Amino acid sequence: EIVLTQSPGTLSLSPGETATLSCRTSQSLTGSFLAWYQQKPGQAPRLLIYDASIRATGIPDRFSGSGSGTDFTLTISRLEPEDFAVYYCQPYGDSRTFGQGTKVEIK
Amino acid sequence: EVQLLESGGDLVQPGGSLRLSCAASGFTFSSYAMSWVRQAPGMGLEWFSGITDSGGDTYHAESVKGRFTISRDNSKSTLYLQMNSLRAEDTAVYYCTKGSDTSRPYYFDYWGQGTLVTVSS
Numbered sequence: 770e771i772v773l774t775q776s777p778g779t780l781s782l783s784p785g786e787t788a789t790l791s792c793r794t795s796q797s798l799t800g801s802f803l804a805w806y807q808q809k810p811g812q813a814p815r816l817l818i819y820d821a822s823i824r825a826t827g828i829p830d831r832f833s834g835s836g837s838g839t840d841f842t843l844t845i846s847r848l849e850p851e852d853f854a855v856y857y858c859q860p861y862g863d864s865r866t867f868g869q870g871t872k873v874e875i876k
Numbered sequence: 877e878v879q880l881l882e883s884g885g886d887l888v889q890p891g892g893s894l895r896l897s898c899a900a901s902g903f904t905f906s907s908y909a910m911s912w913v914r915q916a917p918g919m920g921l922e923w924f925s926g927i928t929d930s931g932g933d934t935y936h937a938e939s940v941k942g943r944f945t946i947s948r949d950n951s952k953s954t955l956y957l958q959m960n961s962l963r964a965e966d967t968a969v970y971y972c973t974k975g976s977d978t979s980r981p982y983y984f985d986y987w988g989q990g991t992l993v994t995v996s997s
Contacts, residue, residue, distance in 0.1 A: 813987040814987055867923065
């Protein structure tokens with residue numbers, strides 16, 4: 770069973786700043802099969818990134834994903850008010866367990 | 877446009893049963909794996925059940941194994957979740973999700989709006 774560790778738990782930033790979210794896996798992910806999802810209060814999660822670095826349809830280019838092996842990063846440049854939300858990472862090879870989430874809140 | 881519409885959530889007593897449905901449209905339902913993901917109040921996401929495109933293979937996490945059963949009716953483009961022996965810890969919003977690909981490991985590219993299941997006496 771792959772264990773995911775997302776950090777930090779909460780990120781307090783101002784609009785216009787850059788958010789850097791980390792997702793570490795206990796085992797190396799083959800094929801970089803890792804996705805990122807965004808969830809706003811009262812809404813279903815939405816796919817942002819898949820295959821570690823490919824933006825899903827309609828996702829603005831201020832969202833970028835990177836990494837391989839066991840270390841992955843979601844970067845949100847120039848934070849917009851609508852970007853303040855909870856972000857989850859999820860592998861989808863041998864396991865589909867979600868990370869515990871990182872909350873990006875307004876400072 | 878892909879749409880996933882869950883229904884069936886309700887307040888149920890501990891030990892009771894419930895069946896959730898997810899009506900799919902906007903894609904060839906029979907070609908994609910489907911899953912259920914749940915989220916307890918104030919908590920994170922838990923993928924706990926999945927089914928292949930044909931329905932021939934299913935997965936249930938240990939937390940629900942023996943109590944929940946995922947199934948699908950491709951002729952009706954509908955995904956189901958039969959929930960028995962419900963416990964307080966099953967209280968959550970239940971999301972139906974669509975698998976992204978037919979020929980490689982899949983992520984969840986579409987999510988329903990969720991249906992709330994509350995287990996309480």
